[in-house]
Amino acid sequence: QVQLVESGGGVVQPGKSLRLSCVVSGFSFSRFGMHWVRQAPGKGLEWVAVLSYDGGNKYYADSVKGRFTISRDNSKNTLFLEMSSLRADDTAIYYCARDYCATSTCYYFDYWGQGTLVTVSS
Amino acid sequence: SSELTQDPAVSVALGQTVRISCQGDSLRTYYAGWYQQKPGQAPVLVIYGKNNRPSGIPDRFSASNSGNTASLTITGAQAEDEADYSCNSRDSSGNHVLFGGGTKLTVL
Numbered sequence A: 001q002v003q004l005v006e007s008g009g010g011v012v013q014p015g016k017s018l019r020l021s022c023v024v025s026g027f028s029f030s031r032f033g034m035h036w037v038r039q040a041p042g043k044g045l046e047w048v049a050v051l052s053y054d055g056g057n058k059y060y061a062d063s064v065k066g067r068f069t070i071s072r073d074n075s076k077n078t079l080f081l082e083m084s085s086l087r088a089d090d091t092a093i094y095y096c097a098r099d100y101c102a103t104s105t106c107y108y109f110d111y112w113g114q115g116t117l118v119t120v121s122s
Numbered sequence B: 001s002s003e004l005t006q007d008p009a010v011s012v013a014l015g016q017t018v019r020i021s022c023q024g025d026s027l028r029t030y031y032a033g034w035y036q037q038k039p040g041q042a043p044v045l046v047i048y049g050k051n052n053r054p055s056g057i058p059d060r061f062s063a064s065n066s067g068n069t070a071s072l073t074i075t076g077a078q079a080e081d082e083a084d085y086s087c088n089s090r091d092s093s094g095n096h097v098l099f100g101g102g103t104k105l106t107v108l
Helices: none
Strands: A003-007 A010-012 A018-025 A032-039 A045-051 A058-060 A068-073 A078-083 A092-102 A109-112 A116-120 B009-012 B018-023 B033-037 B044-047 B061-066 B069-074 B083-090 B097-099 B103-107
Touching: A003 A092, A018 A032, A018 A092, A018 A116, A032 A068, A032 A078, A032 A109, A045 A068, A045 A078, A045 A092, A045 B083, A045 B097, A058 A068, A078 A092, A109 B044, B009 B018, B018 B103, B044 B061, B069 B083
Parallel strands: A010 A116, B009 B103
Antiparallel strands: A003 A018, A018 A078, A032 A045, A032 A092, A045 A058, A068 A078, A092 A109, A092 A116, B018 B069, B033 B044, B033 B083, B061 B069, B083 B097, B083 B103
């Protein structure tokens, strides 16, 4: 069955960097766009970034643009989120999520990981 | 507008029908997706597109759209439907995603 497993979260000081990973299984990873979505404690969902199935297109929320980088390794069924210049308001559970459409991007998220918590604090 | 607006909380009596709304200019162009999220769990897609349910989602969940408003209707709400419900759509650029703030549904 489809599984997405995030890792890499933890406590990090403001201004530092962190890399999140999302290993997927149960579907053809290279055919689907992938997203990162985050949720601050007690708050709503916030979209972070998307990467197309072939890696050709990537887009970021204004709140993270220039600081976060989304990438993928289709040979390893893995999605990444490189986060730099971290701030306290980046504290959240970070979910990777699959885009519903194959070989396209529909911006609906049909499978989600369990999330990994990133806490930015001194 | 670059945001989606939802009522913070809604309640429904067991077995009754409830409608949860989502408003935003982007909904004039793009259909909303709807997500159910229970405490400590990842969101689950319950509706996407005009009115489509992923496999495994009960048919008591349905969607409708009018102008800048998308609505999720639960017909015959069950106790297990108590959760937070969030909507999403693309923004005006078509390449970014907006989420509503979420609606906490209480089943009485």
